[in-house]
Amino acid sequence: MSSFFENTQKFIEDAVRITHISGDILTRLEKPDKVLEFEISTGSGQKLQAWRVQHNNTLGPYKGGIRYHPDSNLDEVKALASLMTLKTSLAELPFGGAKGAVKVDPRKLSSQELEELSRAYIRAIWQEIGLDKDIPAPDVGTTPQIMDWMTDEYSKLVGKWSPATFTGKSIDKGGSCGRDIATGFGGYVILREFLNLQPITYNLKFETVAVQGFGNVGANIAKILYEKGFKIVAISDSKGALHEEDGIDIKKVLDVKERTGLIDRAKCYAVSEERLASGTPCREFTNDDLLQMPVDILIPAALEDVINGKNAEKIGAKVILEMANGPVTPEAEKILTERGIEVLPDILANSGGVVGSYFEWIQNKKREQWSEDEVLAKIDEKLTEAFREVQKIKEERNIAWRLASYVRAITRVAEAIME
């Protein structure tokens, strides 16, 4: 099976092939501008591998999250950094693309160790970042608290409070209202626009949805769709999955998650009072089952490569909304397209996070604080516009959503490189 990095390159090559972009530009897009690879020593003497990859800054300062995950590796960071270049271009933000990671399981660290690690990461890269140079943000395994520690460490090193160098901070440290739900909200906007195009096939009120991953992105989109009247029939996290034919009460699950940290099988009692009363256990249900369920909308919101050549034939959804980065491989996309399953790609569907980050950056620079409603309205406007631009290309060229999104994003970067 090809790697996430090779898969991302393949999607880029497919888009370049149908545009008039030169081979030189393809080479430029395939290679990151700069790769920082280093080791961080923890207080306990452990050495952790870490990276910051700056992919391209033609359209503006490098922008991208920092991931803490035990499986992180350089190829993954390079792939994620190139997706950021495309994502910021597609949303017409004045940013380029970057990504960072530490190969670590943050759940195994104490709060003090997490703080030491985050500060050490910044001490290693501080000269390479800055509010007009490279602006990190959270990703898998990192949180607003971690961004606060990083901002504090960076500000000490440069000798002045510098909140605009990081986004995704907590509100009292200069974070933006609405940033925590921005990625999920953006996914809802893209889904809404897509469903608006299909009034006959779909009924917006009674869609069935399955969501894989219940972290920042998965939990927020599940909650937003639940509140909008969609029926969320399955959710999962790394420890297990829940399934309820009649729909899961997402608010109850969030309550359990807040108290216990997990949504594992035993917690399915939280789903329905009747089950609690009768003591009937949940049926056995796995993450693979979730991906193959006959739902209207499948939302992968965990990690990459989960829908691949091995399971694409068994996917039961009509539409896949890619909230994770890279959850569908090129091999799977080909099979899904042949089966008439539409895929709304990551660089469009999950760009609400970076758009929210952009508005946080603007607020920090202008020393302003906007309300959540204002921020979400601005995200809605930007993503609706991005969706319509992609839709135009899709219809003109009769191509899939991903290819149309890549064509639009790559063309904007290529034109700027040639200027």
Ligand code: NAD
């Ligand atoms: P997170 O760490 O908050 O949550 C990840 C979730 O996935 C957790 O619930 C975890 O238990 C679950 N998970 C892990 N492995 C799983 C598995 N095998 N099966 C089912 N669930 C599993 O991370 P996040 O910030 O929500 O990011 C999720 C995805 O969205 C990533 O691909 C990330 O790059 C992408 N993304 C995040 C943002 C953002 O603003 N946080 C923005 C754009 C894209």
